Amino acid sequence: MNNVFQIAYWIPLLPLIGFLINGLGRKQLSKSLIGIIGSGVVLGAFALSIAVFLQVKSGNTAALHYFDFIKVGNLSIPFEFKIDQLTSLFLLIITGVGFLIHVYSTAYMHEEKTEHFGRYFAYLNLFIFSMLLLVLGGNFVVMFIGWEGVGLCSYLLIGFWFKNQEYNKAANKAFIMNRIGDLAFLIALFWMAAKLDSVSFDTVFSQASLAKLSSLDITVITLLLFVGATGKSAQIPLFTWLPDAMAGPTPVSALIHAATMVTAGIYMIARSNALYSLAHLTNDVIMYIGLATAILAATIALKQNDIKKVLAYSTVSQLGFMFLALGTGAYTAAVFHVMTHAFFKALMFLGSGSVIHAMGGEQDIRKMGGLGKKLKWTFFTFGVGCVAIAGIPPFSGFFSKDAILLSAFQKNPALYVVALFAALLTAFYMFRLLFITFTGKFRGSHEQEHHLHESPPAMLLPLIILAVLSIVGGLVGIPDVIMHGGDKLGAFLSPVIPVHEGHHVEASTEYMLMGISTGLVLVMIIAAMYIYKNFTPTETKGFGKVLENKWYVDELYDRVIVKPLHWFAGFLNNIFERVIIDGLVNGVGKLVNYGGRQMRLLQSGQTGTYVLLMVVSMVIIFALQFFLRKG
Amino acid sequence: MPINLYILLAVVLFCIGVVGVLTRRNAIIIFMCIELMLNAVNLLLVAFSKMHNYAMMKEGIATGGSDGQLFVFFIMVVAAAEVSVGLAIIVMMYRNVHSVDINFLNRLKH
Numbered sequence: 001m002n003n004v005f006q007i008a009y010w011i012p013l014l015p016l017i018g019f020l021i022n023g024l025g026r027k028q029l030s031k032s033l034i035g036i037i038g039s040g041v042v043l044g045a046f047a048l049s050i051a052v053f054l055q056v057k058s059g060n061t062a063a064l065h066y067f068d069f070i071k072v073g074n075l076s077i078p079f080e081f082k083i084d085q086l087t088s089l090f091l092l093i094i095t096g097v098g099f100l101i102h103v104y105s106t107a108y109m110h111e112e113k114t115e116h117f118g119r120y121f122a123y124l125n126l127f128i129f130s131m132l133l134l135v136l137g138g139n140f141v142v143m144f145i146g147w148e149g150v151g152l153c154s155y156l157l158i159g160f161w162f163k164n165q166e167y168n169k170a171a172n173k174a175f176i177m178n179r180i181g182d183l184a185f186l187i188a189l190f191w192m193a194a195k196l197d198s199v200s201f202d203t204v205f206s207q208a209s210l211a212k213l214s215s216l217d218i219t220v221i222t223l224l225l226f227v228g229a230t231g232k233s234a235q236i237p238l239f240t241w242l243p244d245a246m247a248g249p250t251p252v253s254a255l256i257h258a259a260t261m262v263t264a265g266i267y268m269i270a271r272s273n274a275l276y277s278l279a280h281l282t283n284d285v286i287m288y289i290g291l292a293t294a295i296l297a298a299t300i301a302l303k304q305n306d307i308k309k310v311l312a313y314s315t316v317s318q319l320g321f322m323f324l325a326l327g328t329g330a331y332t333a334a335v336f337h338v339m340t341h342a343f344f345k346a347l348m349f350l351g352s353g354s355v356i357h358a359m360g361g362e363q364d365i366r367k368m369g370g371l372g373k374k375l376k377w378t379f380f381t382f383g384v385g386c387v388a389i390a391g392i393p394p395f396s397g398f399f400s401k402d403a404i405l406l407s408a409f410q411k412n413p414a415l416y417v418v419a420l421f422a423a424l425l426t427a428f429y430m431f432r433l434l435f436i437t438f439t440g441k442f443r444g445s446h447e448q449e450h451h452l453h454e455s456p457p458a459m460l461l462p463l464i465i466l467a468v469l470s471i472v473g474g475l476v477g478i479p480d481v482i483m484h485g486g487d488k489l490g491a492f493l494s495p496v497i498p499v500h501e502g503h504h505v506e507a508s509t510e511y512m513l514m515g516i517s518t519g520l521v522l523v524m525i526i527a528a529m530y531i532y533k534n535f536t537p538t539e540t541k542g543f544g545k546v547l548e549n550k551w552y553v554d555e556l557y558d559r560v561i562v563k564p565l566h567w568f569a570g571f572l573n574n575i576f577e578r579v580i581i582d583g584l585v586n587g588v589g590k591l592v593n594y595g596g597r598q599m600r601l602l603q604s605g606q607t608g609t610y611v612l613l614m615v616v617s618m619v620i621i622f623a624l625q626f627f628l629r630k631g
Numbered sequence: 632m633p634i635n636l637y638i639l640l641a642v643v644l645f646c647i648g649v650v651g652v653l654t655r656r657n658a659i660i661i662f663m664c665i666e667l668m669l670n671a672v673n674l675l676l677v678a679f680s681k682m683h684n685y686a687m688m689k690e691g692i693a694t695g696g697s698d699g700q701l702f703v704f705f706i707m708v709v710a711a712a713e714v715s716v717g718l719a720i721i722v723m724m725y726r727n728v729h730s731v732d733i734n735f736l737n738r739l740k741h
Contacts, residue, residue, distance in 0.1 A: 607733045612653055 004048075004055045005062040008083055011048045011091060012132040014041040019125035026118025034114070035106035038121030042102050042128055046095035049088070056088040057492070063138055063202065070141070074197045082138035082201055086496045089335065089489075090135040090267055093342045097259035098128045100462035104350050105251040107458035108357060120160060124255065127153035131260040135267055139200040140189050143268065147185065147232065150261045151178040157256075158248040167247035177241040181231015188224035191217070205274035215278075222275055222282040226289075229265030233319050236293045240554055243312040250353030253308060257315040258346035263338045266322050270331045273497055277329060287327025287411070291418055294320030296551065298425035302432070303540060303547035306363050307352045310433045314389065315345055317426060321404050324419060330407030331497045332490045336477045337404060339489075340396035343473045344388040347466035351382035354455040354463065355437060359448055365436045366537040367448075372438035374452040377460050379438045381467040386434045388470040390427035390521050393514075396474030402514055403477065409513060410505060420517055427521040431528035436535045443537070481507045637678035644671035658721050658731040662714075669710055673703050 018041030022034050029037070061084040069079040102124060109120055130149025137143035152175075159171030193199055195217055196209045203209055213221075229235070234242035245256055256262060269276060269286070276283060294317045301313035318341050325334035356363055358375055372379040388395040391402065401423060409416035442449050454460070478486030485491075490499065540548050549555070602613075644667055651664030680699025687695025721731060728735045 607736055608653065608656070615649060615653060 004051045005060070005064060005083060007048070008052055008062070008064060008081060008136075009066070011045045011052070011095070012129050012136060014045045014048075015125040015129040015132065017041060019122050019129060022118050022125060023122035026115050026122065029114075029118060031110070031114050031117050034118045034121050035102075038125055039099060039102040039106065041125060042095055042099045045128070045132065046092075046099050049091040049095045052083060053088040053092055056083065056085055061085070061495070065138075075193055077139060077141050077199055079142060080138035080200065081136045081142070083136065084496050085493050086267070086271060086335065087135050089339065089493070090263070091132065093263070093339055094128060094131050094135065094259050097342050097346050097466075098131075098255065100465060101251050101255050101259065101346065101350070104254075104353070104459050104462040105249075107456045108251055108353055109249060116160075120157075120249070123153055123156045123160070124252075127157065127255060127260055131264070134264055138202070139198075140192065140204075141199055143271075144182075144185065144189060147228075147264060147268075148182065150264060151175060151182065151232070154178070154245065154256055154261055157252040158245045160248050160252065164247075170241075170244040170247035174241040174245050177238045178231045181228040181238055184224040184231075185228030188221045188228065191221050191224070201271065205272070210274065210278065218275060218279045219281050222272070222279040223285065225268065225272060225275075226282060226286055229269055229323075230289070231265075232268075233262045233265030233323070234293075234316050235265075235319065235323055236289055236296065239293060239297065239316050240550075240557065242316055243309055243550070246306070246308040246312055250308065250349060250356060253312070254346045254349035254353070257312070257349060258342040262315065262319055263342070266319070266326065266334055266338050269323075269326050270335050270497065273331045276326070277498075283327050283329065285327070286323050287415070290320045290323025290325075290327055291415065291422070292320070293317065294324060294422040295418065295425075296320075298422045298429065299547055300550045301429040302425065303544050305366050305548075307355060307365050307368075307433065307437065308349070308363055310365075310429060311345070311348055311352060314348075314426065314430065315341075317422060318345070318389070321401065321419070321422070324415075325404040325407055328407040328411045328415075330403065332477075332487075332493050332499075333400065333403035333407050335493065335497070336489050337400035340388070340400040340470070340473050343396060343466055344385040344470040347381060347463060347470055348385040348389070350459070350463055350466065351378050351385060354378040354459055355382075357455055357459070358452050359444065360451050362444060362448065365433065366535075367444045368437045368442070369440040369444075369535065370438070370442040371452070375438075375454050377454060377463065381463040382438070383434060384467040384470055386430045388474075389430055390525060391423060391517060392521060393518060394471075394474065396470050396472070398518070399474035399477050399479070402479065402517065405517060406479070406505065406510065406513065416513070420520070423517060424520050424524050427524040428528050431525045432532045435529055435532040440532075440534045479510065481510045634678060634682050637674065641671045641675040641678070644668070644674065656732050656734055658724065658733050661733065662717055662721065666710070666714070669706075673706055676700075676703050676706075 018037055021037055022029070026034070062082075064081040064083070066079045066081070068076065070077040102121070105120070105124065109117055112120065127150060130146045130153055132146070133149060134143055134146025137146060155171045155175040158174050159168050161167050162171075189199060192204060195213060196204060198204060198209070210218075231238045242257075242262065246253060248256075276286075297313045297316035297320060301310050301317065304310045304313060318337070322334040322337050322341075325331070325337065354375065355368070355371060355378060358371070358378075359368065362368070384395070388397040391398040393399075405416060405419055405423065408419045477489040480487055546552065648664045648666075648668030648671060651667065652661050655661055655664065676699045680697060680702075683696030683699070684694075687693075724736070725731055
């Protein structure tokens with residue numbers, strides 16, 4: 001056992017301490033102190049994560065057993081951590097990107113009152129803590145604690161400005177949608193515990209226990225876990241909460257979309273790859289759901305006018321890509337895309353925060369335009385993010401997206417075509433956003449134009465760091481055809497995720513696929529530039545209207561689920577509660593009352609009556625005794 | 632004398648007592664009727680006891696089955712004590728309401 005692993009529990013503990021200090025002292029501490037504590041604990045966790053990563057990289061992994069958490073009969077669930085290649089990678093993403101977002105927040109949230117500023121950082125720390133617990137957990141129960149924790153924190157942060165009723169609704173939506181997924185996760189957990197008497201990763205994924213499970217068990221467990229992942233990672237049908245999660249402060253969106261929360265589902269499935277590689281039906285389901293989500297969200301993003309909504313649907317679409325990769329068995333590609341996506345999506349969200357900050361809270365891109373001249377750094381970094389997500393080599397998005405597209409091609413060329421279509425849409429809507437926002441003429445009010453200013457260094461620095469990461473982040477996963485042994489990430493993760501064996505693809509084919517995707521993406525970018533460079537807002541008609549209204553999915557859910565549920569609740573309230581339950585309870589009372597009033601008449605006060613009654617009753621009892629006697 | 636006659640007498644006495652209790656309103660008469668019922672039962676006890684005694688004597692046990700007769704003496708003693716208490720209550724009642732009519736005793740109702 002190595003020293004670094006012995007203090008590994010400080011990684012989640014530090015943010016927890018930060019949460020406690022900031023949460024309890026939010027009225028006493030000053031803003032700068034809160035900012036320093038909030039960011040400092042995450043920086044500490046990041047430093048420890050680097051140490052752990054280096055240790056893991058040299059080949060050591062650890063299973064840390066802290067105490068018995070639940071011990072009932074045969075079932076024993078310890079509180080344990082498991083630190084291996086996958087965990088250490090996620091630790092770096094969470095704490096690293098999380099730290100940058102914390103630093104950014106100190107400037108972005110500076111207008112808030114001290115009390116709310118402290119509350120904000122407390123939630124942020126708790127969020128990081130939950131996510132760290134999720135990836136560190138050595139069994140499904142510890143993972144579930146973190147899983148629930150991020151759900152709670154997302155609720156708290158989305159509803160951060162709780163005085164706005166709409167925001168509260170968005171927070172509720174996120175929480176309830178997540179609960180649906182969590183329930184499925186929980187059932188899968190119980191199923192596992194019932195069949196295997198254990199929920200530890202090491203036990204569950206061992207050959208012996210996998211052999212104990214019938215194929216039905218595996219299919220059901222994996223499907224239920226996947227339903228849990230659809231809730232957390234915003235896939236069809238539980239994706240509508242993520243775009244509404246824009247109600248929270250912008251850095252929170254960056255945190256939810258990049259470092260924490262939505263990656264939980266990907267992590268969980270990548271972690272359970274031993275189970276999933278045995279469940280072919282589930283894999284197909286994941287693949288098609290991922291693909292459908294990627295397309296659906298990408299089409300919606302084409303017509304959104306809220307800068308954060310475009311990014312949100314882009315996240316949903318990119319998550320769809322990751323699930324597509326998981327479904328085709330390319331777990332490494334999915335994890336790779338999580339990493340690169342964390343860089344450029346955090347970058348773009350923070351960039352959009354910088355834009356919103358400059359615009360004085362305006363989020364509608366139709367009222368922006370020409371911001372590139374005033375916000376040079378924001379424009380530049382945002383542009384880097386767009387290029388990265390579009391997939392132009394050698395930016396990070398190219399490598400990870402290419403890995404996913406390749407895995408789709410290996411599975412089925414038709415899949416590749418559809419996935420490529422979604423990727424092209426991605427390039428198109430991202431550059432539409434870029435051009436509408438940063439080029440052309442300014443379309444806002446004069447006051448806003450006067451107000452325009454570049455953001456302070458605390459906001460720009462994270463942007464620049466993330467931009468650099470977005471450029472070079474992909475170089476850890478260069479495909480073998482370009483550079484032999486370039487796929488360092490795949491090699492690093494190979495102890496956790498066995499190397500994916502797909503149909504072998506000729507090097508020339510692979511080059512051709514890369515060429516096609518890059519070329520078409522460039523065409524899309526030029527098209528977007530041509531259409532949106534000098535954008536003037538016009539009324540959308542026809543099909544565009546459907547896209548603008550998000551395929552009416554929210555309306556559909558409202559009709560099919562929410563309204564009937566309300567109706568049913570109304571029925572229960574008005575009919576069942578008022579008539580049946582109240583009737584029963586009141587009826588009992590009334591009966592006793594009535595009975596008492598009737599019985600009262602017997603008590604006449606006349607001794608003679610009492611005696612008579614006594615005698616009559618005795619005679620009756622004797623008579624009954626006499627006639628009903630047995631034998 | 633056959634036992635039937637004793638039983639018949641006891642039943643008659645008991646019924647007189649019951650009817651008296653039910654129909655009369657004077658507390659003293661009701662009291663006497665209750666005594667009548669009590670003694671009807673005493674009579675039955677003695678009669679059955681004697682019958683039992685005869686049966687045992689035929690088997691050579693001279694004093695067998697005579698417990699009932701002894702028992703009756705105890706009952707009479709207890710009844711005497713109870714009568715004194717009852718009469719005292721009736722006297723108190725008379726002092727309070729100047730009547731021994733039980734229909735005046737309906738205060739418990741209110």
